[in-house]
Amino acid sequence: MQYDVIIIGAGASGLTAALNAKKNGAKVAVIAKTLPTHSQTVQAQGGINAVLYEDDDSVEQHIEDTYKGSYNISNKRNIEYMCKNAKDTILWLDSIGVPFNRNKNDKIAQRKFGGTKKIRTCYSSDYTGLKIVHTLYDQCISNDIQFYNEHQVLELIVSNNECFGCIAYDIVDGKVKEFMSKSTILATGGYAGIYKNHTTNSLSTTADGIAIAFKAGADLSNMEFVQFHPTTLENTNILISESARGEGGLLLDENENRFIDELSTRDEISREIFKKIVKKEKVYLDLRHIEKEKIEELIPQEMRLASEFSNIDISKELLPITPAAHYSMGGIKTDINTNTSIKSLYACGECAQTDIHGANRLGGNSLLEIVTFGKIAGINATKNLSTETINQETINKYINQNKSKIKTLLQRDKSSYSIHKTKNTLGDLMFKKAGLFREEETLLSLSKELEALEASLDSIHIDDKSSIYNKNLLEYFELENSICVSKTLIFSAMKRKESRGSHYREDFNKANKLYEKPSILTYKNDQIDLNFEDIK
Secondary structure: EEEEEEEEOHHHHHHHHHHHHHHHHOEEEHHOOOHHHHOOHHHOOOEEEEOOOOOOOOOHHHHHHHHHHOOOOOOHHHHHHHHOHHHHHHHHHHOOOOOOOOOOOOOOEEEEEOOOEEEEEEEOOHHHHHHHHHHHHHHHHOOOOOEOOEEEEEEEEOOOOEEEEEHHHHHHOOEEEEEEEEEEEEOOOHHHHOOOOEOOOOOOOHHHHHHHHHHHHOEEEOOOEEEEEEEEEOOOEOOOOOOOHHHHHHHHOOOEOOOOOOOHHHHHHHHHHHHHHHOOOOOEOOOOOOOOHHHHHHHHHHHHHHHHHHHHOOOOEEEEEEEEEEEEEOEOOOOOEOOOOOEEEEEEEEEEHHHOOOOOOOOOOOHHHHHHHHHHHHHHHHHHHOOOOOOOOOOOOOHHHHHHHHHHHHHOOOOOOHHHHHHHHHHHHHHHOOOOOOHHHHHHHHHHHHHHHHHHOOOOOOOOOOOOHHHHHHHHHHHHHHHHHHHHHHHHHHHHHOOOOOOOOEEEEOOOOOHHHOOEEEEEOEEEEEEEEEOO
């Protein structure tokens, strides 16, 4: 199958890229592991930032807040581009049908999020990401964009540092297929899902795109920065959106006393909450003082989630909460045009490190970033269509390697190693030793434990031997990718000997000017290397 542009991933960034590539006249296909309406974007509840009305806010203030939130390791030029275009981004989403809430004057309504004192976040009750994805998907269908759902990408086809497409596993019929393209866009989401059982991410968010890009030779950046969300339902990790605090929700200790500004940055709030939880103290979100009608109108999803999963009526009762891994600021290194270090390979969305969020992301900026840079990726991928070709012999080599690997996996005898047990172990270890608090000794021991988990991949067996909907085989690929990305995170966390934003080292508990730079990881000859580089 030959396309001008293939997009791997069908969240908001991938769908935006697809629409813009199609608009530029390209033959486009979207390849997704799940269905577009199951993408991680649908879980973005609170909203999307933009300065729409400049009576009490300004684009300059939005730029400054974002830069300050990044702890000085972002690129002001990239931030400036995103913030200056934010209003047009919202108006475009509004024009294609995203149902934003409106105020009494029929203007798009906004609410306040953390890290800024200005009211800047546009929203669709607390279903903002879901409404954006559904609208974008409708537009893609209307524009006859080709979708290959339920395909797990196994490998990028790269020769002489140029990407020619990818090899994918069709989950439905078990076939290995090649997808050839002049340009390839990765939009596969982030890696907070590697903290299994301690994350707000969906089960399918397993860092696949980042892992295959790294193995193919693409540079990664800032992998040590993982944002923990302060408020998830206790014992479930189900996200309770920042919109709850934005609408006036309070954080209380077990004596019902406030202990922090609820609209401080997420890293600060998460650490303070976790300190109490470590001491076996409870922490609550209090919404009892907010009118029930207002809760039902502005945060209905939070009300439903609390009721269905905790049997709590948030208009009358305190809601027990805990922090969980939520968002990854690091990813595939890109420039402002979404180029990666591999020719004809682009990246956008949470899998990309665009020098916007630095060490900490402000709520409401992620949806803005993924739509903004999804558009750039779609346009640039059509402007720079490769004229190079790759011979069939090389493609066949890629296909045969992957078929052989799958055959070997399915032929393995039973062993004591289990995919599910290993996934759980990985998540628990990452949360315990590379979570909200880190230090040299625990990172070192975690690194050794990861080596053991990686070695176990050679023995893990696949229970399901069928070729149709073999989710057991899919889980193996996901585990392999999660371990790969976990290694890059730990390696980066060990090298950054300071505390900055979401990366908190107990043995280096202050920021150090020497590290006021992004980390860049490269992978060559089976070795990981890391450098800190000035922002260009």
